[in-house]
Amino acid sequence: MIRLEGLTRSYGRTTAVDGVDLEVRAGELVTLVGPSGSGKSTILRLIAGLDRPDGGRVLVDGVDVAGVPPHRRAVAMVFQDYALFPHLTVHGNLTFGLRVRRVRRAEADRRARAAADRLGIGDLLDRYPDQMSGGQRQRVALARALLRDPSVYLLDEPLASLDAPLRFATRADLLALHRELRTTTVHVTHDQHEAMTLGDRVVVLADGRVRQVGPPQQVYDEPADTFVAGFLGSPPMNLVTGGGVLGGDPDVTLGVRPEDLTLDGEGPVAATLEAVEALGSEAILLTRCPDGTRLTVRTGPRPGVAPGDEVRLRADRLHRFDAATGRRR
Numbered sequence: 001m002i003r004l005e006g007l008t009r010s011y012g013r014t015t016a017v018d019g020v021d022l023e024v025r026a027g028e029l030v031t032l033v034g035p036s037g038s039g040k041s042t043i044l045r046l047i048a049g050l051d052r053p054d055g056g057r058v059l060v061d062g063v064d065v066a067g068v069p070p071h072r073r074a075v076a077m078v079f080q081d082y083a084l085f086p087h088l089t090v091h092g093n094l095t096f097g098l099r100v101r102r103v104r105r106a107e108a109d110r111r112a113r114a115a116a117d118r119l120g121i122g123d124l125l126d127r128y129p130d131q132m133s134g135g136q137r138q139r140v141a142l143a144r145a146l147l148r149d150p151s152v153y154l155l156d157e158p159l160a161s162l163d164a165p166l167r168f169a170t171r172a173d174l175l176a177l178h179r180e181l182r183t184t185t186v187h188v189t190h191d192q193h194e195a196m197t198l199g200d201r202v203v204v205l206a207d208g209r210v211r212q213v214g215p216p217q218q219v220y221d222e223p224a225d226t227f228v229a230g231f232l233g234s235p236p237m238n239l240v241t242g243g244g245v246l247g248g249d250p251d252v253t254l255g256v257r258p259e260d261l262t263l264d265g266e267g268p269v270a271a272t273l274e275a276v277e278a279l280g281s282e283a284i285l286l287t288r289c290p291d292g293t294r295l296t297v298r299t300g301p302r303p304g305v306a307p308g309d310e311v312r313l314r315a316d317r318l319h320r321f322d323a324a325t326g327r328r329r
């Protein structure tokens with residue numbers, strides 16, 4: 001459906017996108033995730049045609065779209081900041097594009113109402129953007145994208161400005177919408193929960209390059225390198241290089257996820273408990289080993305230990321990386 005081949009874009013001395021190859025299949029929802037500045041938005045803009053690559057190609061349905069202007073690309077982009085017309089009501093915002101495309105008034109009204117109902121904003125059609133909450137505005141922006149009936153959705157952090165409960169609810173709505181419509185979607189986020197829960201596959205980016213592509217659980221279970229290992233997962237994976245407390249050889253970096261470390265009186269790793277973060281449903285233990293290595297442990301709630309306690313730990317699942325290159329072994 002969408003194929004990126006050696007896609008490259010620089011701004012001055014910054015290489016925002018650096019030789020990205022990626023295939024998004026028809027009907028798939030792919031999340032692009034990575035730290036700030038890793039090139040996520042630039043990739044979306046290049047697909048949408050809002051920016052031009054310095055090198056490489058964007059193919060949609062096998063056709064190079066280099067010469068195709070944004071409004072002819074059959075893509076609908078939704079931005080974090082909604083980009084609604086402030087002087088138009090919800091109804092006006094929803095029907096504007098349809099009217100431009102010469103859809104008749106009654107038909108435009110009908111479609112706008114249907115899209116608004118689907119996103120739960122059917123009773124807000126007469127409101128102006130400044131009379132609505134961020135979540136409501138975001139739904140208007142999504143409804144407007146829906147009305148374009150595109151072959152591809154490009155979503156740039158559409159949930160970033162929502163508070164946590166609303167983000168959770170809207171994420172579920174997005175997922176339901178995608179299940180129903182099966183429109184090919186590229187969803188940019190720096191929120192790893194969003195990336196993990198929404199994506200059929202996740203693409204992890206750093207410095208304009210693809211570090212790993214795969215189904216979320218696979219990327220989590222088998223990170224391709226220490227960057228991905230540290231980026232996906234909260235708290236991040238513990239990484240110990242060169243035969244430290246986790247054992248192993250000097251040329252290996254060993255990793256263990258906090259949930260794979262267990263308090264065990266017989267465990268081989270001795271540590272001092274420095275802090276306990278009780279999060280209600282779970283607890284995070286911050287420990288320090290005699291050699292100074294810090295290990296983060298995830299346990300159930302009420303772990304029954306307190307700061308200052310000497311504990312022993314067992315590592316149940318180790319990841320091995322090359323100490324020099326960081327690549328998974």
Ligand SMILES: Nc1ncnc2c1ncn2[C@@H]1O[C@H](COP(=O)(O)OP(=O)(O)OP(=O)(O)O)[C@@H](O)[C@H]1O
Binds near residue numbers: 035
């Ligand atoms: N129009 C521009 N002019 C100059 N530099 C730019 C421009 N657009 C992006 N960049 C630079 O390119 C790099 C990638 O930016 P991009 O916005 O794609 O990253 P991102 O991963 O989407 O980041 P964020 O999560 O912060 O939105 C950054 O270093 C950014 O400063």
